[in-house]
Amino acid sequence: MSRHARARGNSASTEHFFEMLAFYRDRVRERICELVPRQRYRRILYGPMLEYPLRDGKGFRPALCLAACQACGGRIEEALDTAAALELFHNAFLIHDDIEDASESRRGEPTLHAKYGVAIATNVGDGLNMLALRTMLGNTRTLGLERALTLIFEVERMARESTEGQAIELDWVRHNRGDLSVTDYLRMIRKKTCWYTCMAPLRCGALIAGVRPRELAPFTVFGFKIGAGFQIQDDILNLTAEEALYGKEIGGDIAEGKRTLMVLHLLRQAARDDRERVLALYATERAAKTEDDVTFVLDRMRRYGSIDYAAGIARRMALSAQRVFDERLAWLPPSPYRRFLQEMILYMIERPL
């Protein structure tokens, strides 16, 4: 049974959702294989570039783009290259992120730099970014100059937001900030995660289908809400998932010193000596943290209810996303694609991996 099959519930609605997700994922994967040059430099560049995209990822970023396009009346073929490009950008980011974090496994297999060394892996990541840009440029032939250019501007915006969000998070870690609010956290993940994970894919899909730039606001807001739900659930899974299923190191966020909702809650709620010990632990380098340190933080998060607290915020984001969907995207005509977008809300906060 595949990881995705295992993740399914039993209701008909969930069945429909996972079928569409798998369908979109296969179409995008197929297109990515076509986009990667075959003849030359296969062994040294284009082969390794395909490794992450062909591993068993969730693939919901391109799915959001394709479903948004179809829900707005566009054809899947028009959005396929953009969806593939978004997935390529994401995989380039994963390769570079794995190097930064010195991670050992990704999607259940060794990370690229563990296989080929840091220099080759960095270059392969650059290659994926280059191919993604090239794919976006290819839109000029199929979607016309103006629409293709609008989409490239979207991608530039997405890259800018991600880079700024990443800068904010790294700065928090660097200065061991313990005085951050939920609003600070949401503002940071809006930039770091939501833009490239949900907002840009939805906006691109809608733009391809002919939605005007000034009519994009509901997709932007909806994307933010489900993206925030996704990130909070991702932070929770980092603490609670089974390692084999999750494919990343459990508690890695604690070791890295990331400012998740859980640690922010813990720092607000904990008794003074607990608070000080947590803050002192978070001030140390990743390599200096022991397994006991991670276990201590995790224990205190459980004791103070920090994980339940974060899960509550994720549920609020989902409810809020549902409201946006009902009120501001009511004009989307009924269709399997519309339904898929709506089902994405629960998937984001309930996925077990």
Added chain:
Amino acid sequence: MSRHARARGNSASTEHFFEMLAFYRDRVRERICELVPRQRYRRILYGPMLEYPLRDGKGFRPALCLAACQACGGRIEEALDTAAALELFHNAFLIHDDIEDASESRRGEPTLHAKYGVAIATNVGDGLNMLALRTMLGNTRTLGLERALTLIFEVERMARESTEGQAIELDWVRHNRGDLSVTDYLRMIRKKTCWYTCMAPLRCGALIAGVRPRELAPFTVFGFKIGAGFQIQDDILNLTAEEALYGKEIGGDIAEGKRTLMVLHLLRQAARDDRERVLALYATERAAKTEDDVTFVLDRMRRYGSIDYAAGIARRMALSAQRVFDERLAWLPPSPYRRFLQEMILYMIERPL
């Protein structure tokens, strides 16, 4: 006295060249400062993004773009953003390259990852790439949709060639190749260095001035020749320059195992035991190589005349560039910009740093 002043010769012609180079460098630096957002995220992102560009670099890549544009009858203002973008791409590459190579200093100061750590430095590099793309997109407003898009295609080609070239070189190191010819080497640096250092800047400058894509061939060939001269001289300087002037570790290429013309010549010419010792040394990890190892290789390169040999090839590239200039760029009307392009030939192979 600045490094550039020291690098000047005494002839009137050299004086003219360095004056123009400094003029172009100042204009581009000024424009880069305007392009970087000022208000928000200055401390955590946009400030660090400006660090490498504001250090004392040679700045000949944007200069090639501006001079080519002006030599073809274009205005400097039209090419300024593209020239700045090329310099931004180059600086993003330098940051990531310094991380890959674990370099400690760049342009006489600590590398960015030495100052801020690998994660922040990687993100700052991504930020420079993002700003470069954004700057190229800005051309749509000033140069019109079609010309702006043609230039973005140029930049995509440049990125593709560099990535492929980098992949070839890293593969040679990985498999400790000792059976490579001058032709192999020139084909590799054409992709790795020449495209982004000379060919793309010249082609972009010419395109901005209105040269048709099919008339670009002379710039492409000229760019290859001077770019090859530049790379060979760079490899030589890596062995012979004074560390303080060069701003990088002397003999670093030997430690990294790079396949330069010198080592290829040495492997062809050396007696069997020397050859085997060199090849065995090149097979070890960078960290496993001692100072004595590097000194041994350097001594053998001197003894077998490998450095003189490489300098000879660089001179042949310069002569060949001169011929291309005389025969295939004769149509460029006399101007200070044309003269600057011609003087670039000698600069590339004679610069002392």
